[in-house]
Amino acid sequence: MVSVRTTRVAEQMKKEIAAIIEHQVKDPRIGFITITNVELSNDLRHAKIFFSSLGNEEQQKKSLEGLENAKGFIRKEIAQRIQLRYAPEILFRIDNSIEHGVKISQILSKIKSTEEAEKEQQNES
Structure with missing residues (x-):
């Protein structure tokens, strides 16, 4: 403690x-x-x-x-x-925690943009 x-x-x-x-x-x-x-x-x-x-x-x-x-x-x-x-x-x-946080943020942004692109494709069909 x-x-x-x-x-x-x-x-x-x-x-x-x-x-x-x-x-x-x-x-x-x-x-x-x-x-x-x-x-x-x-x-x-x-x-x-x-x-x-x-x-x-x-x-x-x-x-x-x-x-x-x-x-x-x-x-x-x-x-x-x-x-x-x-x-x-x-x-x-x-301390590499800031760089680690930036990397995680980039990965999450990439996932979000991929999901949005998939939703747009589903709406078009």
């Missing part, structure tokens, strides 16, 4: 990490990314940070490399901005 405190800290981390990446991390490998979710362990010592990135798979991997390279700096900044006993270990993960 996730506590209210864990949820609040995760949301605060999400905002702070997004601001740190946008304003302070100057790695050219990091493209336009969005922090989509932060999952914290109950003891607040480990954080999985999910991000989505514009571009193809290669550009996403470059963004991941850039974030991995800046992990120590981001962790230090989080420790300064959020008053926690321990600065959580950070693990970055690519």
